[in-house]
Amino acid sequence: MIIVTEINELKKLLNNKTAKIGFVPTMGSLHDGHISLIKKARKENDILVASIFVNPTQFLAGEDLSKYPRKDEADKKICEFCDVDYLFMPDITTMYSNDEVLVKAPKLNSFILEGECRPGHFDGVLQIVLKLFNIVNPTNVYFGKKDAQQLSLIRQMVNDFYLDVNIVECEIVREIDGLAYSSRNVYLSKNERTEALKISQAIKLAAKLIGKGELNVDIITKEMQRSLTSEMISIEYIHITNKNFKSIKTVEIGNTIVLVAVKIGTTRLIDNIWI
Amino acid sequence: MIIVTEINELKKLLNNKTAKIGFVPTMGSLHDGHISLIKKARKENDILVASIFVNPTQFLAGEDLSKYPRKDEADKKICEFCDVDYLFMPDITTMYSNDEVLVKAPKLNSFILEGECRPGHFDGVLQIVLKLFNIVNPTNVYFGKKDAQQLSLIRQMVNDFYLDVNIVECEIVREIDGLAYSSRNVYLSKNERTEALKISQAIKLAAKLIGKGELNVDIITKEMQRSLTSEMISIEYIHITNKNFKSIKTVEIGNTIVLVAVKIGTTRLIDNIWI
Numbered sequence: 001m002i003i004v005t006e007i008n009e010l011k012k013l014l015n016n017k018t019a020k021i022g023f024v025p026t027m028g029s030l031h032d033g034h035i036s037l038i039k040k041a042r043k044e045n046d047i048l049v050a051s052i053f054v055n056p057t058q059f060l061a062g063e064d065l066s067k068y069p070r071k072d073e074a075d076k077k078i079c080e081f082c083d084v085d086y087l088f089m090p091d092i093t094t095m096y097s098n099d100e101v102l103v104k105a106p107k108l109n110s111f112i113l114e115g116e117c118r119p120g121h122f123d124g125v126l127q128i129v130l131k132l133f134n135i136v137n138p139t140n141v142y143f144g145k146k147d148a149q150q151l152s153l154i155r156q157m158v159n160d161f162y163l164d165v166n167i168v169e170c171e172i173v174r175e176i177d178g179l180a181y182s183s184r185n186v187y188l189s190k191n192e193r194t195e196a197l198k199i200s201q202a203i204k205l206a207a208k209l210i211g212k213g214e215l216n217v218d219i220i221t222k223e224m225q226r227s228l229t230s231e232m233i234s235i236e237y238i239h240i241t242n243k244n245f246k247s248i249k250t251v252e253i254g255n256t257i258v259l260v261a262v263k264i265g266t267t268r269l270i271d272n273i274w275i
Numbered sequence: 276m277i278i279v280t281e282i283n284e285l286k287k288l289l290n291n292k293t294a295k296i297g298f299v300p301t302m303g304s305l306h307d308g309h310i311s312l313i314k315k316a317r318k319e320n321d322i323l324v325a326s327i328f329v330n331p332t333q334f335l336a337g338e339d340l341s342k343y344p345r346k347d348e349a350d351k352k353i354c355e356f357c358d359v360d361y362l363f364m365p366d367i368t369t370m371y372s373n374d375e376v377l378v379k380a381p382k383l384n385s386f387i388l389e390g391e392c393r394p395g396h397f398d399g400v401l402q403i404v405l406k407l408f409n410i411v412n413p414t415n416v417y418f419g420k421k422d423a424q425q426l427s428l429i430r431q432m433v434n435d436f437y438l439d440v441n442i443v444e445c446e447i448v449r450e451i452d453g454l455a456y457s458s459r460n461v462y463l464s465k466n467e468r469t470e471a472l473k474i475s476q477a478i479k480l481a482a483k484l485i486g487k488g489e490l491n492v493d494i495i496t497k498e499m500q501r502s503l504t505s506e507m508i509s510i511e512y513i514h515i516t517n518k519n520f521k522s523i524k525t526v527e528i529g530n531t532i533v534l535v536a537v538k539i540g541t542t543r544l545i546d547n548i549w550i
Contacts, residue, residue, distance in 0.1 A: 101436065
């Protein structure tokens with residue numbers, strides 16, 4: 001594995017017009033969720049690139065940018081173990097300059113849910129993703145379904161800007177008790193960690209209700225609300241949407257996502273299930 | 276020459292990873308300025324693509340979008356005569372959809388000069404240029420120096436977004452009496468056409484003063500103002516800047532652009548000279 005910090009160096013290394021390049025962009029602090037993306041990408045491509053870059057423009061003022069968990073040395077070992085060819089670890093001044101041309105997330109789709117809770121967040125996500133795509137020029141890029149709205153907006157950018165890249169959606173990976181892997185799980189105290197199980201339980205409850213034939217979005221949402229009620233949990237949203245993030249009243253099997261965002265203490269966690 | 280209206284069709288036709296692709300994006304109504312770009316591009320590339328698309332997002336409300344001069348049939352003949360391989364002529368619904376991911380010009384550089392006179396104009400320019408670049412995937416793209424600030428911002432986008440394309444700056448082409456070619460020249464009445472000569476004369480005056488050793492930006496600007504004074508001309512700006520559009524007090528030979536924007540009647544004209 002070669003660790004690369006400079007853009008031009010990476011571009012030169014990847015200047016192979018016929019190889020299939022797989023790419024897994026991350027903010028580091030790698031967990032089993034990331035590892036599943038990397039392993040899938042390794043199988044499906046000739047060259048495997050991963051990146052670790054904690055992207056400042058997607059954090060809002062007051063969010064956890066400065067304390068975002070980092071474990072570069074462990075991450076390098078994980079990537080090496082997973083047979084990554086090139087690990088791109090640029091610093092902020094490499095990726096950003098002053099007064100740049102900017103990317104703005106679409107007005108309607110980016111100001112709901114995560115975009116409403118974190119205004120401007122998706123502008124920063126799309127900006128860095130566009131840059132990384134243009135630097136790596138990948139055939140296939142791997143994203144987890146956990147950041148479902150992010151995935152939807154990246155897909156939209158690929159369509160709107162005619163980017164020549166295939167987006168591969170990957171399943172959410174969960175700990176044995178159901179909690180979705182997240183770099184932010186390390187923030188949780190022992191009690192909070194226990195309480196956080198309610199998130200995946202609420203999502204499983206939704207799946208179970210739908211499995212039994214309950215397709216009314218309001219009823220399912222209310223049941224989830226009840227199951228998430230706890231002194232330690234502050235619900236940011238429970239939302240059932242179609243895969244394009246348009247509102248629905250009735251679950252459409254095969255085209256529905258059930259989403260939850262909560263705060264437990266100061267830690268913000270999201271989870272979802274695709275029905 | 277093949278005329279293409281669909282994006283996927285053009286992408287398929289250009290799916291040759293080794294050929295050198297030259298690209299000349301235009302808004303049609305082709306004149307000798309465009310022809311010089313096309314001829315240069317023809318010489319320097321294996322495949323030559325031109326596009327004609329009157330981009331609505333770069334026109335402000337109240338500007339001349341609906342009456343922007345169009346002469347598609349003549350333009351097709353010109354492109355054929357100039358040995359264009361593929362002429363891309365998409366319609367608006369092909370290039371744009373609702374609620375898109377947007378490109379925003381950089382804050383500082385896009386809110387001066389043209390950007391001050393036409394707020395939002397460069398957002399639209401960069402949006403369409405990014406799309407066209409991603410569709411055509413050209414080796415070399417040809418732009419005239421006449422739209423100097425546009426050229427500078429496109430260069431910046433190429434840098435900021437790490438686009439893999441070479442921008443070729445081409446000289447301004449003038450009519451025999453000095454007026455820079457512009458699709459908007461057709462708007463001018465006979466009297467206005469005569470008066471418009473003052474624009475290139477003012478620019479030549481600046482060049483002459485600098486040639487004589489006058490490097491003081493204020494003095495040159497004042498002389499230009501005097502020479503442009505006319506009842507028929509309303510000056511929008513006279514500006515002397517370096518090539519990155521940073522303000523200067525003293526002309527730097529090799530790194531200076533003298534810019535003029537005026538209105539004659541309802542017609543807006545720009546011109547410049549690179550010193």
